[in-house]
């Protein structure tokens with residue numbers, strides 16, 4: 001379930017930060033690729049950052065213009081590159097010399113040139129879970145930033161490659177300003193060096209990764225007190241990052257995903273059973289890791305709120321799904337008001353990396369998606385049926 005107003009507000013909030021600055025915000029489609037939500041975001045004037053042919057197809061179908069699309073990813077296949085060149089997308093964020101060579105060949109065959117930004121690995125530890133940290137030297141992403149000058153000088157010699165700029169993406173759910181500030185400094189200094197070396201840089205794509213609040217999103221006297229983990233990424237962007245990036249004299253772009261869509265979404269689950277063992281209280285619900293894998297995969301925290309808040313006593317609870325894995329949980333040892341069979345729970349801030357990471361594991365059809373606009377509910381994706389499995 002998604003709230004339309006939240007998505008619009010988050011898009012506008014970001015755009016306001018950039019007011020008066022030559023920029024482009026590319027929504028990271030991987031965070032949530034529901035076509036209706038993409039349509040909404042494209043109508044807000046954002047571009048799209050895509051990571052596959054499928055995401056490119058969805059973005060184009062949902063109204064994003066090709067020129068406002070960037071293609072990111074460490075493993076683009078030849079057919080994906082050809083498809084994107086054919087549609088004349090804005091730029092490719094490239095991650096290796098092999099990829100640049102392939103791009104040159106495919107562009108040559110198409111009689112075009114491909115605009116590129118070189119993704120750099122800045123070897124910065126941005127904190128957070130290792131699986132969503134992408135800019136350490138040991139990670140597969142980008143080219144070592146110390147090699148930027150030589151790689152880009154070489155790329156400039158290729159006839160079907162048009163070097164436009166540089167790019168970095170540190171990771172996801174980064175809640176502190178410091179890693180962003182460090183990376184901004186490195187990138188701006190590097191642009192100065194590249195220009196001295198004769199590499200013309202027009203665009204600096206700063207990536208995404210801006211962290212959002214997950215804890216204490218809803219507060220109520222009858223809910224357990226949850227310390228909010230408030231992060232105001234828009235303020236960090238405006239105050240700490242943008243002034244540095246502007247020194248580059250480039251068009252600045254960013255690729256936010258989570259920070260646009262996370263807060264808009266809620267996963268609704270129904271309590272199937274309340275079960276007490278010698279060690280634990282389990283609340284077994286009808287949604288699990290196949291619907292929302294973030295807790296199991298990243299140990300991620302989602303606030304859980306009963307749909308009807310009562311004065312029920314609080315108890316320490318594991319909220320678990322129906323799947324045949326002990327890793328199938330939505331919350332562990334969480335203080336929650338006592339709930340019983342038939343009650344509903346809202347798993348908060350589930351708009352990003354929720355449905356897109358869902359699966360049919362254990363023969364379970366995916367849930368429906370609904371868009372809420374004031375008092376109006378629109379079904380924006382049908383619930384899957386067993387026949388579709």
Ligand SMILES: Cc1ncc(COP(=O)(O)O)c(C=O)c1O
Nearest residue numbers: 028072172208209255256257258
């Ligand atoms: C290249 C790239 N850009 C943007 C994003 C979006 O990140 P986030 O949703 O944390 O803003 C990602 C996701 O990790 C990514 O890999």
